[in-house]
Amino acid sequence: MKNIRELIKEKRVYFDGGTGTVLQKKGLQPGEAPETWNITQPHKIVTLHKSYLKAGANILKTNTFGVNRTKFLNYAELIRKGIECAKKAVEEVGESEKYIAFDMGPTGKLLEPLGDLAFEEAVSIFADNVKAAAECGADLILIETMNDSYETKAAVLAAKENCDLPIFVTNVYDGTGKLMTGANPAAMIAMLEGLGVDALGMNCSLGPDKMLEIIDEFAKYSSVPIIVNPNAGLPEVVDGETVFNIGAEEFSDYMVQLAEHGASILGGCCGTTPEFIKKTIEKTKSMPYECPTYKDITMVSSYTHSVIVDKNPILIGERINPTGKPKLKEALRTGDLNYVLNEAVRQADKNVHILDVNVGLPEIDETEMMKKCISGIQAVTDLPLQIDSTKFETLEQAMRIYNGKPLVNSVNGTEESLKNVLPIVQKYGGGLIALTIDEKGIPDNAPDRAKIAEKIIARAAEYGISKREIIVDPLALTISSNPESAVVTLESIRLIRALGVKTSLGISNISFGLPQRNLVTSTFYANALQSGLNCAIMNPFAEEMMNVYYAYRALNCLDTGCVDYINYASAIQGVAKTDVKSEETLHVCIVKGLKEGAVTQTKKLLESISPLDVINKHIVPALNEIGTAFEQKKAYLPQLLMSAETASLSFEEVKKKIPKDQTDTSKAIVLATVKGDIHDIGKNIVKVLMESYGFTVYDLGRDVPPEKILECALEHNCKLVGLSALMTTTVPSMAETIKLLNKTDKSIVTMVGGAVLNQEYADMIGADFYGADAMDSVRFAEKFYAG
């Protein structure tokens, strides 16, 4: 029998239709798992399969959709029996070109960081299924009805790592053309083709009419055959019976249209029966078949969307890279993920397209930190990421857990780099930044840099990595030491573009060592764009760079009606306007929560009075005013929080003027939400307020075990500990924490708060203070340190 990988390139093949909905008609009860029939009533399953084969289907989906080790202890047996049923049906029908797809559905759990199923645990669950299926002789793996890109990736990796069978994947799109967790077809195609699946598409949820609205997206981006397995429309209850609103005739008419729009492999899902498949085959079998062709589109993706590298310049935010950034270095050393995440969100707000993530510091475990950052950043922004490391292990681990298709920074022309980086890009998929450097260093002329690019392209092709995935960075060196650097780099861009690949530059290097660097960098950027540069790794907070970006797009017909340019320009004017507000005094700015104004006024004050006076005569009195208003119920919590955040920004400015050795860290507090409790909103409010009053806060986060809290208090010799709990079930773990703290160091004072607590509770568990609200806590802490 022909390998199905080849067959789907040559002719249209057909899946079977619904399983569960048909079994319901045969007596399957609500709540009864259809897969159990593989053991209890196999003849019915065989009969169902046979009816689809007789209708003309080429591929049977085994009755194993919901099987995995978390739901069934006997999962392996259910899989074996399920495949046996399909085999028996194929044997009895006795026709050729019939294949058995091991059907694998979602786990029903959401993966971390939003859910609680760890990525590797998901891979392992799917891996057990795949191993069992491969042993029993399935012809291919069908991963279907997936509504989350991350879980889809886990399943595909499990399949790749545990068998050599072809992998087909179909996802569930809703009426807006997205997965439940946000991905659109382009994002899924980018990721799945990167992972090397053999066919991809959609199933379930929608009828063929709605899938017709999405099919063009697939046809536009997919280079592999497209699977379409729709429902028979929408379910309705008529006289107590569930019926789907599209019949076989209408269904098959739609399938003809879907085929015309590029669907390659046709079949059905819920509500469809052998009749639907039979009619579909009758109407489409004589239609000419064209397998999707290679699309020369350079795409990377996140879990929501793809970024296409084309005529539009791509901005890659460079700020998450410790080189030359002492604050980020410090954050990475202390494991302060919040600082990193904040940098990510701030850059995203500047409308960059991709974020570079580099956490390379010799003194930390780079791989672990990279994984934490990738996962953390993907929880707070949906931008695709560029994984940036010189360590191959770090690149591989990060690519593995990345949700989507990343950009990988980088490979170069050295043998060591080529043989280590190319295999992992082949395995996980990714856009690949290729540096024009080899064992001899960076060539001083453009033709030699282009030669290295050619070599990398050729070597990548040996691994099946096509040209479209390669983005060459011909390297910008500073003109302060290499006067011809800019000229050579620009010429290199032109030569490399002629090779048919895209280009990228770490643009800021060009001005290193010069005064007013942004002037040089932005002018160079404009020149580079004119020479054909696609991506720039750049600082989105440099206004000059953004000016060039928006103006270039407007000038080159890339911004219809100059809409983006006009919005950008008015936003710049808007910033100028907010400065008018800053004529208010710092006091008023803090009370009203005017952030920009407060920063401007703080800077002004610092020119004439000492940092300490700014704190004591301006910030603290303003905070006290809003604090008192809050206590007297004249101001509300949102206002108090705005003021606190504003004061914190002001504090940041003041701190810059205080020499590090004079920073007052005596006012400190350890804060944590206790073990078992994942609610941190109250704790975070207290934190913001404490910080605005100049406290050093050691924030341990949520769900923190007692030992960790004690360890932190001892390490920093901090005698004040604030604990929060929101659920009655976690008050005991608060009591346990207090007991441990008191037992170890009697001088530690505990304050507690949270929705379920009151004074009585607090007394009962031995807390020293109960704070009814955040302001209460601040007042107590102030008193504590005032002695």
Next chain:
Amino acid sequence: MFVQKGDIKIITAKAEEIRINQNELALRLKTGREYESELLEKCRKRFNETVSYRCACIRIPVDLSEENVCKFDFAQVHSKNLYRNLQGCKEVFVLAVTTGIAVDRLLARLNITSQAEHFVTDGLSSAAIESFCDYVSDILSENLKCASRFSAGYGDFSIEFQKPLLERLSAAETLGITLNSAYLMTPVKSITAIMGIKL
């Protein structure tokens, strides 16, 4: 594949169709009902751009023949409180509603950037999902007399029933709602409920 959704009805609403209940909001934000601010407006606008209201529900019989036991087709619930709540009912609506996963992502992001915006948006989302639940209840109970909504976790109606209830609604597929090991739902702003139909 098999999703038991034949009898499951899906109800969606656009952000502008849901009027967020002012009392609920004031309660969450710990403000007076009159509270308005630039901050609130900014958060409300962004929340409305993010939210995707969605409900899955079924109408099924309930058997109350045994005292303090409520028998549904997906589970038998031993609960005095629920039993009392459903007195006089032969059928119930079982429903789950959610604001969608994008709201979780927005909250995670605000938790990093601004506690003020996070606090307000968290309050808005909680008030909004309650308001959407009211909206759905109004649609379902039109021309019917219904008991008040009752959720797993109230009184002696064990939180563990979230699992069979969500499975019955195929909530992972129909709404994207999943449970963690502590029976907490993701998206976090999701509610499940049983609403008795009094005949």
